[in-house]
Amino acid sequence: MAQKTVKKSAPVIPSAANPMRSVFIEKVIVSAGAIAENLVKSKKLLELVTGKKAQIITTSKRIPDFNVRPGLEVGTRVTVRGKDALDLLRRLLGAIENKMSRKQVADNHVSFGIEEYIEIPGIEYQRDIGIRGFNTTIVFVRSGLRVKRKKIKTGSVPHKQYVKKEEIIKFMEDNFKTSFK
Numbered sequence: 184m185a186q187k188t189v190k191k192s193a194p195v196i197p198s199a200a201n202p203m204r205s206v207f208i209e210k211v212i213v214s215a216g217a218i219a220e221n222l223v224k225s226k227k228l229l230e231l232v233t234g235k236k237a238q239i240i241t242t243s244k245r246i247p248d249f250n251v252r253p254g255l256e257v258g259t260r261v262t263v264r265g266k267d268a269l270d271l272l273r274r275l276l277g278a279i280e281n282k283m284s285r286k287q288v289a290d291n292h293v294s295f296g297i298e299e300y301i302e303i304p305g306i307e308y309q310r311d312i313g314i315r316g317f318n319t320t321i322v323f324v325r326s327g328l329r330v331k332r333k334k335i336k337t338g339s340v341p342h343k344q345y346v347k348k349e350e351i352i353k354f355m356e357d358n359f360k361t362s363f364k
Contacts, residue, residue, distance in 0.1 A: 202326060206346050206354050209324040211268040213275075214240075214260035215317040226259045228300055228312050233261045233271060273359065275319055278302040281361045288348050288363070293355065294320045323351055 213233055215225040222239070229237040240258040242251055251257070263271050278297050287295050298316040301308050308314075323346040330338040355361040 204325065206323055206325060206350055208268060208272070209322045210262050210264045211272050211275075212260060212262050212320040212322065213271075213317055214258060214320070215315070216258040217315075218255070218257060221315075222256055222259060224312050225315060225317070227309070228315055229259055229261045229317065231309065231312070232275075232300060232303065232306065232317070233263055234267075235261045235263060237261050272319075272321065274303055274305065276359055276361060277304045281359065283355075283361055283363055285348075285352070285363050288351050290348060291324070291346050291351075292320055292322045293351055294318060323354070 213229055215229060217225040226237045226239070237259045238261065239256050240260055241253075242255045242257050243253055245252050275297065279295060279302075283293070283295055287293055296316060296318045297303065299314050300306060300312075300316065301314070325344055325346060327340060327344060331340045352363055356363070
């Protein structure tokens with residue numbers, strides 16, 4: 184009788200051990216909307232909080248009902264990446280006492296607002312800025328998203344490559360001790 188050879192398959196790697204499934208923070212975006220003299224104050228505020236240079240946001244659309252025209256300066260923002268982003272995020276989460284709502288979480292990102300910047304630990308009131316707040320967005324990605332974003336030979340990534348709401352909640356609970364209600 185001839186012996187039957189059994190074909191062995193490649194070992195199965197659990198999803199937790201797969202490096203392409205790991206989730207990490209790509210960037211933290213801090214933004215504030217304002218016009219005229221309030222825009223200057225908002226820009227100073229974001230530069231105070233982040234330690235980076237703030238960018239002015241201009242509109243490209245015309246909305247006559249709100250007196251918005253192309254080229255109008257309507258806000259400011261700062262994008263922070265890497266280790267600086269993690270340090271900034273820890274400080275900003277301290278301002279909201281590490282508590283967020285599940286409604287603030289969406290696929291690929293989390294957003295929350297800080298009503299008064301003086302709530303952030305280590306930052307004191309500045310008379311020239313006054314009392315104002317700003318918005319924070321944390322963007323999450325998986326490895327391999329560059330395939331979708333690159334300029335030459337752009338490819339598509341499957342929907343499973345996006346970071347789901349439940350994964351973001353687990354990441355924030357594990358790494359930043361954030362509680363969600």
